Amino acid sequence: MSRPDAVTFKQLRALSAVAACGSITHAANELGLTPPAVHTQLRQLEENFEAKLLHRGASGGATLTRQGKVVLSATQSIDATLHACADHVRALNRGMEGLVVLGIVSTGKYFAPGLVAQLQKVYPKIEVQMKVGNRDSVVAWLQNGSIDMAVMGRPPRAPAVVSIPLGPHPHVMIAPPDHPLAGLDLVPPEELIKETFLAREEGSGTRILMVRHLDRLGQGKTYTSVEMGSNETIKQAVIAGLGIALISRHTVTEELHSGRLVELKAEGLPILRQWFLIHRADTELSAAGARVETFISEQHGAFLPS
Structure with missing residues (x-):
């Protein structure tokens, strides 16, 4: 019975290296391992799939069987997915992707959509969701954490907030x-x-x-x-x-x-x-949230109607 749950990245990398290099010896050099260590990884991989994955030639060469090619294809898919995942994580860490919920008091809904549209042009992978309500609603959303930040007038006394003036x-x-x-x-x-x-x-x-x-x-x-x-x-x-x-x-x-x-x-x-951009003082913004906060504050109220 095959055991895909026992397959390791080391085993898959050994198979990929042999496919690329044409022999276990060359694959070992590529991976910085000894030939016996690569041989052990390949033997375990074949045991996990209950299939012969390599044709080993008399001269030391090695080629993939049909089953080996199927496993190699899956390995390449896994590798591509991991690289895409790494790119995504890096983007999240830099604040280039993510979800930011922006609370807007009712009087701000006349200019907030234009502000969010500017944000989407600059940071297309940051999703900014607007949540519009009166002052009491926005303060309650700050209290229960359902918004990350808010555009409003006079900052509330509670919860404690960090406030950035935006404009008159x-x-x-x-x-x-x-x-x-x-x-x-x-x-x-x-x-x-x-x-x-x-x-x-x-x-x-x-x-x-x-x-x-x-x-x-x-x-x-x-x-x-x-x-x-x-x-x-x-x-x-x-x-x-x-x-x-x-x-x-x-x-x-x-x-x-x-x-x-x-x-x-x-x-x-x-x-x-004054208009203010605020967020809770006891809650650190995500990387995406910090980037949105910086973008809005650096507009110096240019998005406000004249």
């Missing part, structure tokens, strides 16, 4: 172009606070920023807000005249350029924040 992140108050406050050089706080504000859901960083700004602006006065689940819904609702909204300028770049929306000029606006 302005927030503006938007309104439809025909809104009564749109033509004013400076909207009085008492007039602004009378408006209906369209807001993101609880857990959104933009929602937190809006509440803090309006509480400070209104000095404790109540105001009307309507919750909506996405930036796209808010934009369309503002265009339709249902209210005004504090929102990341990077989410409304096209609408502002086209005139479908306008920025209101008011005290404390725009609110300037």
Whole structure:
């Protein structure tokens, strides 16, 4: 009964060397072994396959039998697979291959796909997966380790993170172009606070920023807000005249350029924040993750909408 599980690399290399050199003596010289040692490897290989693998000539030459050629073909396939494996491992070690999961807060989804596309052009064998959610979701993903790094605004207090500033992140108050406050050089706080504000859901960083700004602006006065689940819904609702909204300028770049929306000029606006690239301080990035982090940080915010 053949025993392929007992076959060793030394046995296969001995067969390959004999096939290449034409004799056991020359194969031994090639391998840096003695002829008896090569003979022993070949005998064990034949025992493992229960087949004669070599024709041994009277003059010391050796040629492969049909069975030997089959084993040689398998040996060459194994050798090619191992070399490909080694290349893959080297690429992983250098960070040229791998999977990186990038968390993106909702307001970042307007520029993140372009950033990932740039990454794929430079590092085609690094797979970058985007995971988009509000601030609370991204922080939770950092906590449970389901993302490697994140692009977001203010870094969280927990978990402890390493943060790299990427560029400015302005927030503006938007309104439809025909809104009564749109033509004013400076909207009085008492007039602004009378408006209906369209807001993101609880857990959104933009929602937190809006509440803090309006509480400070209104000095404790109540105001009307309507919750909506996405930036796209808010934009369309503002265009339709249902209210005004504090929102990341990077989410409304096209609408502002086209005139479908306008920025209101008011005290404390725009609110300037920063985008950050962060990862957990207690977790070392993979080689691919470190390469992605370096690429993003070296862009210095060039991928942000203008």
